[in-house]
Amino acid sequence: MADTVPTSAPRSPLGGAAARLAAATRASAGAVRLAELPFLTQVNVRLDAKGPAADAVGLALDLPLPLEPNTVVRAGESTALWLGPDEWLLVAPPGRERDLETRIRDAAGDEPVSVTDVSAQRTTLLVAGPRARDVLAHGCPLDLHPRVFGPGRCAQTTLGRTQVVLVARDEPRAGFWVLVRSSFAGHLAHWLLDAATEYV
């Protein structure tokens, strides 16, 4: 699949919703910002957190894998999300999946490691603005108060009855990433626009 030349531009799960998200963002006069961040590289990594591969992979990526549950580590444009005691999601700008997979496998050597490209499995929604927490609170049972879910936190939970990965961005004002399965993305965008009704 090395010489892939798509015949047309790739289409993201929420390409069709971009205008509605932008319109709500404009109408809210800064209260809420909703947008899809399409095509981000997402690579699922499974390895023994206590084994030698964990450190080796962290070094190779220049991105230590977070060991504390529900935290993220950022380095440059890449982010490593804790998903489980032996599971991480690496998120990077579009097109990095091959490179990441190669570096991880090379670094792990003979240690058993599973690497799976899941870039299209989920898409990423940005939910930001002063009312971002209020919008999410309509459907997310987690406590997203900055004391509890500040920068550096992530969680797998449910939002509007879809499973999501929530990430608190670097600073409270930067809002949240909501990673959602692509098949649910249309529903979740609809849900978010509905939840934002009072703020737009």
Add this chain to the structure above:
Amino acid sequence: MLLIPCPWCGPRDEAEFHYGGQAHVPYPEDPSALTDEEWARYLFFRDNPKGPFAERWSHAAGCRRWFNAVRDTSTNEILTVYRTGEERPASIEPSPVGAPPHAAGSRPGPAEPARPAAFESGIVPAEGKPEAAPPGEGRPTQPFRHPTLGRVHRDEVLTFTFDGVTYQGHRGDTLASALLANGVVQAGTSIKLGRPRGIFSAGVEEPNAVVQIEEPFPEPMLPATAVELYDGLVASSLPGQGRLATAPDPARYDAVHAHCDLLIVGAGPAGLAAAEAAAGSGARVILADDRPEPGGSLLGTGEHLDWVDAVTARLRTAPEVRVLGRTTVFGYYDDNHLLAVERRTHHLGAAAPENVSRERVWRIRARRVVLATGAHERSLAFADNDRPGVMLAASARAHLHRHGVLPGRRAVVLTTNDSAYAAALDLFAAGVDVAVIADTRAEAGEWAERAREAGIEVLTGHAVIGTDGDARLTAVTVAPYGETEGGREFAADLLLVSGGWNPVAHLFSQAGGRLRHDEALGTFVPDTCRQAVEVAGGASGTPDLAGALAQGAAAGARAIEAEGYTAGTPRLPQVPAQPRPTPPQHLFTVPGRAGAPRFVDLQRDVTVDDLARATGAGLRSVEHTKRYTTAGTANDQGKTSGVLASGVVAELLGVDVSALGTTTFRPPYTPVSFAALAGRDRGVLHDPVRTTALHEWHVAHGALFENVGQWKRPWYYPRDGEDMGTAVLRECRAAREGVALMDASTLGKIDVQGPDAAVFLDRLYTNMMSTLKVGMIRYGVMCRLDGMVFDDGTVIRLAPDRFLVTTTTGNAATVLDWMEEWLQTEWPELRVHCTSVTEQWATVALVGPRSRDVLGSLAPDLAVANDDFPFMAWRETTVAGIGARVCRISFSGELAYEINVSPWEALALWEALYEAGAPHGITPYGTETMHVLRAEKGYPIIGQDTDGTVTPQDLGMGWAVSKKKPDFIGKRSHARADTARPDRKHLVGLLPEDPGTFLPEGTHLVADSVLPAPPVPMLGHVTSSYRSAALGRTFALALIKGGRDRVGERLYAPVGDRLVPVTVASPVLYDPEGARRDG
């Protein structure tokens, strides 16, 4: 909702978890060595203890880890959690029951001093004066409005209609207070007896004035005492029963989640004091109150309102403090999860903004809770105690101070305790002529002295023995307590009653708290509770204001200090000295005129006589008398009558009320509309909808959709004028004769990686997967431990240590959970990881004799000849310039391919195939055609042709069950006597003898052409039924006892009132030789 502490992620809502049954029940080392009985014991038998129980849970919506929890099955408390593989902790004690709330005092009910003499300047003549507002239509408006008292906004005149008559009120009124201001006290008739009933209270406890709101939107059964007045309100009285709206409610209802360190329920003196102590500490505090403004009972007594305003102002600006007005906390659930409903725009009437929800459900998770819910005054069971004009004493006082309304001109007071004196004195000071206070006690103490000093006659040891009046009370007869005749008659249009006070312990009780009977108070008060909750003020039985304030402040401080914050010194008002209290008399019934009903539950028309019939019938429990008489079952849920009913039943049985207790309090505290509970979870947001990357194309091409799990799948694509049958026959023909394509992206896909991946799949599937060669594909079946088919799909070997597994569309998450459960709990030694990649790939099925031509034209690098690319092989290549994994799989028996690409490129692929196939008449098809094609080939659909009682052998798939593998999940069960029976139901084909007759799915099958007398022996049932283009007839699949031995037999299918003759056939009805597979 329980909070379950995931060992990795910490406490999360129960809804994020899956239950996995009893823990520490290991899979037997060698199932084949077990007897059937031993195996059945492992399979079907689990402990069921009361108390601590170790069980498996999976954090399914979170980190997907399985872990163990010890749960107390009698309380649902999770005592501990630990990771799989760890030993169960030796001994775990349930958490101690909380300390009793800090109850103090000995007198029920808030008893505060009467108004100072200065208030007398506010006296209005008994005849009343016209209001400041201009009279409309010559009608003197609001003749019962006090000129100065109350917190209504006199500059805002609101017009409303009740029972067709237009009235005026003010902002700040309730519907009830506005009616009273206009001299209207009757607000309905009773449900069974049709007796006129009047406004009885000033709050949510109202049993009588339950009205129908007609506009702006019809709502039934709202207490007029809790309906805020707005301009344009149209309401009508009810005969005890309301009417639901027939049109959809256009308003928006929504819900939010909230978290706090401390939730305070009730913004009366105790609640405000608690908030005052907690605010400013940094703790996150929510103060919820059901009224439009804070103050609680202080609003009703008119005391310390400056303090209320000052505290409220501080709270509104304090960081991390949220004040929720018009918010009723109605449910108290596990782990301090409380539900509240906020009425956000009701009071705005037609002016409510459309984008603001009318009601909002708050789902609050609180570290600590302080319940400061106050107390409800209760009535007494005396003769004719239901006439309009009979009102709870403190409620009359509240109408005066909150709304500036005089509930009558001339009042009689009946009381068993001190608290009614303050009401009488305040009303007297405001101009109500208080004719007499009948106090059942022999000694009435200092309060009576104060009343006498004010000029009010007090008759101790007296009670009301009868009342007169129809639409409104006209007279009250008072006699020494115990007498039933004679007495003195007082002309009166108002009878104030106080039978004592009931702490509002509803939420405490819902929380699992126990109530105890307080001898001094003569009622039930909160005792102990396992949850982190305290009760303060009137709700705990504390009768006096100073005590309530101190108790509230202490509870608020304790709560936040337990959470690590430092409480400040709260500013509390100085409460002036009170008259010395006199103990209340514990009394429920009052003897009265013969034949006059003595009502206990006004809303259900239940009298003392009704309860006597219940006890006479032998009922000894208040739960039973409640159900026998319906007392306490109306939508007021017996707030003013529940304890009274217990007291009456106790008297009838000759026992102490403390021995009877109360009936159980259950959520909701007050009625909550279904619209609010549904919130936004309705219409398209009712359930998530999953769509594929090709969804918009399907919509644009006229597809009708079928729900498969949460997926929307194209069902069929009707052309102009086509019905479903015609469209499906056309689609089937295209797939069998030309080329057709289908969106198969919804199939579940799981990437299975690791050195032990092949070993793992060998254990999961009935057939052998480890022998599969890289580059090849194998169909596989999975069973549950009981040997029944659970899922099927294909397994693609990508590399020696990597497979891609497909599952049925609806079962993808279940299969992944199943894999994780085995890996994490039973086989942690296996070096395998499973990752869902369902949406990583879009899949297009290209089917039909021309499919090779179409694929070949778009995949120049792919050798498509049968020898180069055989059945059950896969290749990586480019199709239409798009990187693709092409699998030669067929679910139709035709030459077919499944082309997997990135969903980002799926539309480009689909459109390229559609264009390249056009010369061959390429046809998109949906799930219905897929079902027909597979059924013609006898391929079962798991979940349609199976129901959890079907083995692979029953399906005729013994070939997919390995005999070489030592074990796989379900193998031992296949050897059980029951699964080896020859007369099990087999999947077979059915051909109706009339090729046009269609058998509905679910049709049963019988042996004879004439139905015998019942019970009729059933041989099986139809699982799938279609019309076949290829066969030129109808056909069906069915599960039939011993079906494979009946091929060729004639059976009968009862369809309507006919017995349709059918012939049993092989399930493979089309191309049984498999000649079409390779094109």
